[in-house]
Amino acid sequence: MSDVKLPANAYAVLGILAFGIPLSGYELRQWALGTLGPFYWSPAQSQIYRELDRLFEVGYVERTDVAQDRRPDKTVYEITTAGREAIADWFDTGPVPLPSIKHHLALRVFLSGDTEPGRLVELLDDHIERVRHTLDELEHQSVSRSTEPETRRA
Helix, strand or coil: CCCCCCCHHHHHHHHHHCCCCCEEHHHHHHHHHHHCCCCCCCCCHHHHHHHHHHHHHCCCEEEEEECCCCCCCEEEEEECHHHHHHHHHHHHCCCCCCCCCCCHHHHHHHCCCCCCHHHHHHHHHHHHHHHHHHHHHHHHHHHCCCCCHHHHCC
């Protein structure tokens, strides 16, 4: 078991790389947005690179510079054996923290004392529709899961 303590976002990045596809920071962010975004994390590009740097420093990822013909050169990242061991250790470590969420609709319902009841119903109906849409997207992703980054995006 490793003594390195990482934030959950670092494990999210490591977990995406555990699919075994070398990815650039940009490609990794696209995977995160398309897979983790609906339920966990929609990272800024700077957050992705901060986590990649942290993971590289502790030896959990390696990076390779890739020359490209019609595009700027890029750096791709791959998980190392130590990275795979670290994520396995993380899975075995408990307890899992309870979620802390900002639920904007719950806040509005809580503070809705002076709101028109019809408006509150509209907000709830809209929210239900958007949740159904998100569930449909997640179901589609689980059915059509692929190792190609382009197909993993939302």
